[in-house]
Amino acid sequence: MAKTLESFGIPTAHICSIVPISQAVGANRIVPAVAIPYPLGNPELPEDEEIKLRKGIVEKALKALETDIAEQTVFE
Amino acid sequence: MKKIVHYLNQFYGQIGGEEFAGQTPILKEGPIGPGAAIQGLLGEEAEITATIICGDNYFADNQKEAMAVIMKMVEEQAPDMVIAGPGFNAGRYGLACGTVCDAVKKQFGIPVLTALYPENPGAEMFQHDIYIIETPINAAGMRKVLPVMTKFIGRLLNGEEIGFPEEEGYLPQGIRVNVHTVENGAERGVNMLMKKMKGEPYTTELPMPVFDRVPPAPAVKDLKNATIALVTSGGIVPKGNPDHIESANASKFGIYEITGIDNLTGDLFMTVHGGYDPVYATEDPDRVLPLDALRQLEREGAIGKLYNKYYATVGNTTAVKNAKKYAEAIAQDMLQHGVQAAILTSN
Numbered sequence: 001m002a003k004t005l006e007s008f009g010i011p012t013a014h015i016c017s018i019v020p021i022s023q024a025v026g027a028n029r030i031v032p033a034v035a036i037p038y039p040l041g042n043p044e045l046p047e048d049e050e051i052k053l054r055k056g057i058v059e060k061a062l063k064a065l066e067t068d069i070a071e072q073t074v075f076e
Numbered sequence: 077m078k079k080i081v082h083y084l085n086q087f088y089g090q091i092g093g094e095e096f097a098g099q100t101p102i103l104k105e106g107p108i109g110p111g112a113a114i115q116g117l118l119g120e121e122a123e124i125t126a127t128i129i130c131g132d133n134y135f136a137d138n139q140k141e142a143m144a145v146i147m148k149m150v151e152e153q154a155p156d157m158v159i160a161g162p163g164f165n166a167g168r169y170g171l172a173c174g175t176v177c178d179a180v181k182k183q184f185g186i187p188v189l190t191a192l193y194p195e196n197p198g199a200e201m202f203q204h205d206i207y208i209i210e211t212p213i214n215a216a217g218m219r220k221v222l223p224v225m226t227k228f229i230g231r232l233l234n235g236e237e238i239g240f241p242e243e244e245g246y247l248p249q250g251i252r253v254n255v256h257t258v259e260n261g262a263e264r265g266v267n268m269l270m271k272k273m274k275g276e277p278y279t280t281e282l283p284m285p286v287f288d289r290v291p292p293a294p295a296v297k298d299l300k301n302a303t304i305a306l307v308t309s310g311g312i313v314p315k316g317n318p319d320h321i322e323s324a325n326a327s328k329f330g331i332y333e334i335t336g337i338d339n340l341t342g343d344l345f346m347t348v349h350g351g352y353d354p355v356y357a358t359e360d361p362d363r364v365l366p367l368d369a370l371r372q373l374e375r376e377g378a379i380g381k382l383y384n385k386y387y388a389t390v391g392n393t394t395a396v397k398n399a400k401k402y403a404e405a406i407a408q409d410m411l412q413h414g415v416q417a418a419i420l421t422s423n
Contacts (some may be wrong), residue, residue, distance in 0.1 A: 001309060001391075002420050004403035007290040010410055012307075015366075016422040018136045021167055021197040025396070027420075028292040036097070036133045036168070036423050038356040039310070041363030054362065055369040058419065062378060065304070065417040068295040 002027035013061035015039060019074060029064040030074045031057060078122040078233050081153050082111040083146070083160035083176045085169045089129030094353045097168075099131030101145040103153075110162065110218065117226040122233055126153050128176075132168035133352075135175075142172075143179060150180055157233055162191035162221050163198060165213045165393040166351075170198025177206045187232035191225050194247055195396045200288075203247040207232070210247055213325070214393060298380075302416040305383035307406060309391030309399075309422045310364040311349030312340070312357065321390055323350030329389035329402040331409065334382075339368040351392035352423045364421060383415050391422055 002014040003026040014027035017036045033039030040054045064075040086096040088109045107115040107124035115124050128149050135142045150158060158180045160173035170192045177188035191209035192199040199208050209228060211221045224245045231238065241248040257264070264281070271278040296302045313321060319330040337344075340361035347357040347364060362368045370382050387406045391399065410418065 001307065001389075001399050001403040001406070003290050004400050005307070005407050005410075005418050005420070006293040008404075008407035008411065009293045010407055010415065010418055011293040011296055012418040012420055014420050014422065018168065018171065020201065021171060022422070024197040024200045026289050028290070033421070035137050037353040038363040039421055039423055040366045040369070041356065041360060043356050043359065043363075051368060051372075054366050055372060058366050058369040058373060059378070061419045062299055062304075062373070065296050065419075066299050069292045071292070072289075073292075 002029075011065050013064040013075075015057060015061055023072060023074075026072070028069060028072055029061075029067075030072065031060045031064055032074065032076065033057065077120070078156040079153070080122050080124045080157045080159060080229070081150055081155040082107060082114075082124050082127045083158065083173060084109060084111065084127055084129050085135075085163075085166075085172065086129060086131040087169075088161075089127060091129055091131075094351070097131040097133035097353060099129065100134055101128055101130040101142055101149065103128050103149045110222065113218075113222050114159070114226050114229070117223060118229065121230050122156070124159075125155065130172065132166070132172065135172040136168045139175065143175065146176055147179060147183065150184065155186065157187045157189070157229065159188070159225070159229060160190040162209070162211045162215075162218065162225065163193075163196060164211050164215055164217070165193040165196050165395075167197050167393075170196035171201070172198070174198035174202035174206070174208070178202050181206055189225065189228055189232060191221050192247075199247055204249050207238070207249075208247045209245055213395070296417045299417075300377055301380040303381050303383050303414055304370070304379050305410055305415040305418050306334075306365055306367065306370065306386040307418050307420040308365045308386070308388050309349075309394075309420070310352075310357070310388075311347045311390040311392070312345055312361050312365040312388055313348055315344055315346050317346070317348050321348055321388070323348050323390060324392040324394075326390040326392070326394050327398070329387055329406065331385050331387055333385055334367060335384040337367065338371045340365060349390045349392055349423065351390075364423065366419075366421065370419075383410070383413065 005012040013029045015031045016022045086099045108127045163169040163173045173190040181188045345361040
């Protein structure tokens with residue numbers, strides 16, 4: 001899906017738990033997530049910490065969207 | 077008798093379902109589940125002496141640690157061969173099957189075999205390095221694939237010569253071999269051309285490679301004035317799943333209103349994805365679709381605005397060609413509504 005959206009000229013940040021799968025299917029802007037059942041969270045953290053964690057990942061995705069790239073890039 | 081070690085996930089290893097996907101690698105004696113069926117077909121030819129079982133999430137999230145333990149287990153068993161799966165179209169499991177087989181082949185130099193659906197990301201990653209028997213999309217094809225696997229296991233153990241992928245049932249490895257033919261290249265080429273012109277079927281000797289990549293889209297110039305849309309393959313839908321999106325092999329996607337919503341809560345939204353433990357997403361759907369974080373960033377002015385609808389489907393064994401079709405429709409909808417960039421989340 002990430003690849004198809006990009007093919008329409010829509011830059012797409014793929015936030016995903018398993019980076020090698022995202023790379024294999026051909027996403028261009030890849031942002032690693034936390035874990036499979038909670039890619040953008042961590043139930044062990046207090047709520048405010050968890051939101052901070054989530055916001056940090058989304059900020060990385062925004063960074064990916066405003067970065068011109070020549071090839072598949074993982075935004076750590 | 078030759079010794080085989082079999083790798084399975086928590087489900088086929090009969091530990092449990094998604095709630096046991098965090099299982100660390102364990103070793104059990106003898107064959108289990110599909111291994112027992114393979115053993116039945118193998119008869120006296122070889123023996124599955126041990127089964128290594130690891131949870132899909134544990135493997136995907138802790139690959140290094142999982143592999144260290146699994147490789148030690150294999151070393152201690154000193155088998156003549158390692159097999160894994162079949163993993164069908166299960167993404168995490170396919171990745172594990174391919175990774176284990178590839179590492180065993182490289183480190184111990186013994187034959188390895190797994191079986192996956194051609195679109196499984198694990199197949200794409202490893203089909204050039206190891207033999208992967210082609211399977212149907214899901215476990216309904218178990219009976220069909222086990223005899224093919226078993227036959228292949230026997231041939232690998234006996235060091236027999238392996239034929240072409242289409243004859244043997246494994247995924248093409250991209251290797252060219254020299255063969256002698258009666259007709260020369262010019263004759264064969266003209267024959268193919270004649271068939272093509274008559275509209276008759278023919279088989280090319282050199283399939284064109286499929287470049288499965290797209291050039292990156294240009295970056296968003298001015299995020300502070302851009303409209304961003306959220307997309308997820310994690311199955312987050314309004315409570316009650318109004319479009320009846322399937323929990324696996326989804327036949328559709330949905331478009332859902334988020335105007336005036338600052339935070340996804342379990343009383344209004346839910347997950348219908350059948351491939352991960354839903355407990356955490358049910359507690360707080362923002363853990364899959366980060367609406368609360370994007371609203372904060374919208375208020376802070378980091379982005380112009382968040383598009384007032386989001387797109388959702390279930391990426392659980394969903395065929396690539398369907399996912400592509402949904403994304404094409406989503407892209408057109410985005411372009412019509414002035415969306416300049418997207419954030420796609422996947423479990």
